Amino acid sequence: MPEYLKSFPAVDAGNNVTRQVLSENEAMMVVAFTFAEGGVGALHSHPHIQATYVKSGRFAFTIEGEEFEVGPGDSFVIPSNAEHGCKALEPGVLIDSFTPRRDDFL
Template identity: 75%
Template sequence: MLQDFPEIDAGSGVKRQVLSEAPELMVVAFTFAEGGEGALHSHPHVQSTYVRSGRFRFSVAGESFEVGPGDSFVIPSNAEHGCTCLKAGQLIDTFTPRRDDFL
């Protein structure tokens, strides 16, 4: 079943929109302005990130790396992570299980 979820301002130059969700899985688009930041945080969900556009510097569990269009990676459960947007773009994140705090 398709649902329409609003795009919300997540702060720090980031907008978030849930694309689809079920109890076991959630897909979310994060649109970043250049210089936008995803503050360091952690959560129990396993996260897969796909870079749809732009350029980002990520920190995951103390390791820093840069990613661009077409790159993807997995963030393990409870790993501290965050990013800075170097060139405006969009990340498509998948979470398992669903991030109920985003609904």
């Protein structure tokens, strides 16, 4: 199998969330986060630029103190070092892309 088709296991990310790297290279990474209802992505920040796509579910997000709700088909970009987090209002999946790659997820 070519290296670019490598598969990664889903891992427990805590707070009723699982994380699975879908693809990656040095410059970019795509990750699926699966949330149970009430699952929490705790407030945090990182130097990576993050683009988030809501595949399913409803989420309450906070970015730099601004709160908003998102649902299927919504997407947005989180700037580098911006404090952000979310709570699943219903079960769902977020697809996040990071640049550069999140080496801490490997």
